[in-house]
Amino acid sequence: MNLVSIRIITAQIDRLIPFYAEITQASIKQYTPDFAELKTKTATLAIGSTRTLQFFGGESVAQAGENHSAIIEFMVDDVEKEYERLSDFLQPYIVQKPTMMPWGNKSLLFRDPDGNLVNLFTPATSEAIQKFATDPHAAS
Structure with a gap:
């Protein structure tokens, strides 16, 4: 699958x-x-x-704007640069500025206009970098 x-x-x-x-x-x-x-x-x-x-x-199968349990995630080369590029655009949507996560990724969290949570992240520790180098589909 x-x-x-x-x-x-x-x-x-x-x-x-x-x-x-x-x-x-x-x-x-x-x-x-x-x-x-x-x-x-x-x-x-x-x-x-x-x-x-x-x-x-x-x-009734799905309700627009009602997602409160999933995160849409995009791996980026440099989350800090993405934050700089998007900070004005994302200002009303930001949940958390770039922050180091315990599992080794630096993450920028925001909501889209429907309220869906979105994560732009960059593997930052050697373990996280290696995890994504060997398995590009690994969870963030």
């Missing part, structure tokens, strides 16, 4: 697409007015409007 995608369901697709494009500096392919994907080397972040829920059994 292979995890290939995480999908955010949103009532604000026109707000979330440019938000993630700014954060990642990646192009996001919008296939329809209701569905887009941000592809990385290891996984895809899909963004679907609430209108797509009809294909999964109806609107």
